[in-house]
Amino acid sequence: MESFRTLIKGWLGKVLLVLFLTPLALVGIEGYFSGSNKADVAKSVNGQDISNKELESATKNYKDQYLSMVKGDESLLNLPVIQNKALDALVTRALLQQQAEKLGISLSDAQLEQMLAQQPSFQENGKFSEQLYGNYLRSVGMTNQSLLASLRQDHALKMISSTLMDYALVSKSDLQQLANLQTEQRTLHLASIKLDDYKKGLTASNQEITDYYNKHKGEFKQVAAVDVDYVVLTPSLLPQTNLAVTDADLKQAYQAFVEKQQKEAKREVKHILITTDTRDAAAAQKLANDVYAKIQAGMTFAQAAAQFSEDPSSKDQGGLVDAYAPGIFSTDFDNAVNALKNGQVSKPVKTQYGYHIIEANTQTVTIPSFEAEKARLTAEVEKTKSANLFSDTVNNLNEMVVGGDSLDAVVQEVKAARVESAKGVTLTTQNPYLSDLNVKAKIFSDDVKNGDRNASSNIQLANGDTIWIKVRDYHPAGIKPLAQATAEVKAKVIEDKAYKAAKAKMSTILADFKTQPAAQVIAKSNVTFENAGVFVRSQGLKRAIERAAFSIPAPTKEGMWSATTAKLPNELVIVAVSNVNANVASELPQEQLTELTKLYQQFRGQQILEDYTEYLKSHAKIK
Missing domain, CATH: 1.10.4030 (Triger factor/SurA peptide-binding fold)
Structure with a gap:
């Protein structure tokens, strides 16, 4: 259900x-x-x-x-x-x-x-x-x-x-009570009373404002916020000049490509492991040296691995370490691998596992020709030149911004750039630039909290663009001072007065619902009720309305409504219940009752x- x-x-x-x-x-x-x-x-x-x-x-x-x-x-x-x-x-x-x-x-x-x-x-x-x-x-x-x-x-x-x-x-009684509460259905009718008409002519004195503020300070909390100016620089704002790719550029790029391919060629690593599981370190080192001497005297590495290695996963494969990657054994092991030439065998190397004798070979790499790589390298060189232009421009502008403590230097040098301003920026801002983690780290840093209002050095955004910022003001987290919150407090005082006035006017209707049929009350009230439908708890109602709807008793007779009020921003809502179906839980299929039992049992188990x-x-x- x-x-x-x-x-x-x-x-x-x-x-x-x-x-x-x-x-x-x-x-x-x-x-x-x-x-x-x-x-x-x-x-x-x-x-x-x-x-x-x-x-x-x-x-x-x-x-x-x-x-x-x-x-x-x-x-x-x-x-x-x-x-x-x-x-x-x-x-x-x-x-x-x-x-x-x-x-x-x-x-x-x-x-x-x-x-x-x-x-x-x-x-x-x-x-x-x-x-x-x-x-x-x-x-x-x-x-x-x-x-x-x-x-x-x-x-x-x-x-x-x-x-x-x-x-x-x-207990069955607890489970039944939980099922009853969660599945109980109530038919709701809502009437909205807007408070605008009740606010006309209402005022709030300084004393009322002060009293409300002192009594409800918790309503005037604020998170840390800043007022900030910023300017963003993107590569697209720069004139793309002097970016032509020369033959010399391509030859240099191809040479770097070849060297990289050779350097990254996969190495096949083999080892013979002599452990300290059944012998002390000195005995293990002596045995490892003896095995190394046998290899130098002519024994093949594979023969030595099969006879002496105590690594069961590699000894029968000629000592081959499957899927070798740096860090598997130790830094000393990796350094030995890197130092070996093809086919060369290392002297014993000590790690936490014992002593290793290592052989390494680099696999042959097939490198594409210059012509095959020319188109890709051309695009790569163009991208690199554009990035260098952007980087050089950022460095030059950074000196001007920091030296002059002004963001205007950016817009003076790059005509397409603009200085933007934002007020009340918090940590949850959705601004596409100020929400960047590095930017927020700067504008909410201890330096800013302690009064730093200087233009920042450049900050690289996650997408590669660059931003400079200048904090104008910092508003610390906490309770807003009354001077800052006066307008907000005044609005709340007036709304509270309007709500009380509206509730007083509706009190007659609420009283009539207790003794008269709903149709009769509605006919003489001039209040329009909307049939909202049938609801259970946690079904998407606004919290104030749900709390009101499920706090009042069920109607005593057919045609009668139970009613109360709920307070929403600038609105009083009359919440009426015409019918309560408390028998839904008894109709739940067994599998749903089993699942409910399991959930409640988990909840109780966590409590225990x-x-x-x-x-x-x-x-x-x-x-």
Whole structure:
């Protein structure tokens, strides 16, 4: 039913959405094993330290979530609040992990290894692949044991959380009440009384303005805003002169293209790994040196890899590292690869995995001819010359703007440019230039807040254009002073008087609805009612009207209406209810009742989990 679908979009659905956007597992698996010292501790939970590195990682995860909600505009985020939220989540996670350990919630290595073996990403032809698993471990910089320990902690956390959340009990009476409230249908009739006629002749004294302001200061909050002048420079505003492409330009561009192709040619990397898993570092180094000597004496690299390498994913492939990319092993490993000539074998290189003997070969690259690339290079050179012209112009103008503290220098040199002005610009501005993140960072910087009113140096916009700005005035966030808000306060005082006058005039109609049939009341009232239709909660009504419509009792008799008023800007609305259908919930199909039960159970489970963690916090030593 539509009323049930409305439930998912309504208040309960919104509450659940907010709750589930706050996961407990905020950091990657490497966060569990980041070492820390006491100077690097953000919080201690029963003696277990939360490092600043963990907090930084958790904050970034939260920040990324919220950035997706504001389309990447970091200026709209309250970073201190996000950091506090992340820290609280880390404390919660630590407490739940500690409690899981006390309760003995854990999986053995054998159970975890069985789970890993069943992961499709680690399987090849339906069987567990040591090579795929080894590639994964290298990509995340972990050993098998550290991954198992991480998964063990993660599983324990999920077990204790899901036990609390997934098995919350909900009573039938609570569920029935929720279904009744959300599905109840009311037939509404609305009459709009405009306040303009009631405002005629009304005034507001200075004392009334002052009294209203002091009583309702919260209505006069303002966000930070600036008044700003700006000028935008685009390449299209510049005369496109001296951009002809010469033969020398093309030959130089082709030579650079050839060198780039050669430099980016893919390298095939092979290695022989001697680990320290079953021997100490000295023994591993000695064995690696012995293997290197055998290769120098004539043993092929493939033979040495098959006999000595302890990397199961590459030893049977002649030591080939599939899909090698910088960073897989270490910087020292990458430096050794880059230093090798084709077919050359390195001396043993130490990494966190042990000692590596490396061979690297560059694949042959087929480079297109000059003629084949001429058209593309011509367009590329033209684009580069245009960009250089624009860059040089910006640099020259920048000196004039900053040196003269004036934006006029731009329009004097570039006749097509214009200085624009904008007042009351906030962080949520939709101005196509002032909404740029770099621009907002400048106009709402601490320097501007502290009085800087100088013309800025050039700021590059996201699309490559350039802008200069000059803040004329800065209006800090907070309560508007009365002097600034007087006109707004006066309008509110007059509207409040008009609303009270209109409500007083309508009081007779409201009283008549209580004792007389609706048709009789309407006939003598000269007020026009519109049949608005049948509504349930959270179905798109204005909030004031919905609150009024669902706060009044059902009519006592057929033909009678229950009525009240709602206040909207410059409008009083009489809200009348002619019929209430409270039996819709009993007609809900079983699958919808099941879904409602599940939603409510999740909601209650989240509440229980929050209550449980608050209990743990109250008995924990957190400092």
